[in-house]
Amino acid sequence: MQNRKVLRVVAGVVKKDGKILLTQRYDKGDETGLWEFPGGKVETCETDSDAICRELEEELAIQVEVVSPLIETLHHYPDKSILLCSYECQWISGSILLRCHQKMAWVEPEKLLDFELSAADVPVVRMLAG
Template sequence: MTEHKPHLVVVAGVIEKDGCYFIAQRLENASQGGLWEFPGGKVELGETPMQALERELSEELSIVTKTGIWLADSVCDYGDKVVELKGYLSQWQQGEIQLNSHQQMAWVALAQLDNYRFCAADYPIITALHDHIALVNTAKL
């Protein structure tokens, strides 16, 4: 008999500003508490991933964003649930960041992301971000 775990589709926004990327630390009492992530949340019924990301970033950070290109998907089994994470570049449009669902935030250079402990599902997005930036830089040559 196979165990059926909840399968959640979740979106994450990689927000860039002045060459740094926004990351947020999950609340200690939350699932994956204390780990860092690119903010986002669950895709609700009837939403596209892009609509969900813009809604979630508004709810979690009180900012308006525009979803850009897709970076990567990852699937992680956290034991009690399976999370399918879709990572997108996101452009900050307006608003001042307020942490409504996180305990800390940081703006981090690409090379410094390795200094933080992320949720497992975020690591493929970091790899894709490195690949994307390398591709953009190569195209500029």
């Protein structure tokens, strides 16, 4: 595990009317059926902000502005290690189209922990839930 490459993954915490956007992964592939923040892997030569804007455009067809970093959490899954870098984002334009997820939900911060989350997201959600 110690020599494993750590994947840098960005997560956009998009807020609207006091609620936070969660998306649910498909029932196949990584973390099947679990809820997460939209985002993905950071590509070479890309900043975290670039990666968030690209992923949210690709996955949800929305344009966001990255407002501020939240927390970074390192999580070791059985098959991979991920550094999840979360950022608060402001929605600028676009209407959500689910291109890569099966469901989405706008969730009050105190209800985020009611969702079955990817393990790396739990510390982020604990922080947001206060």
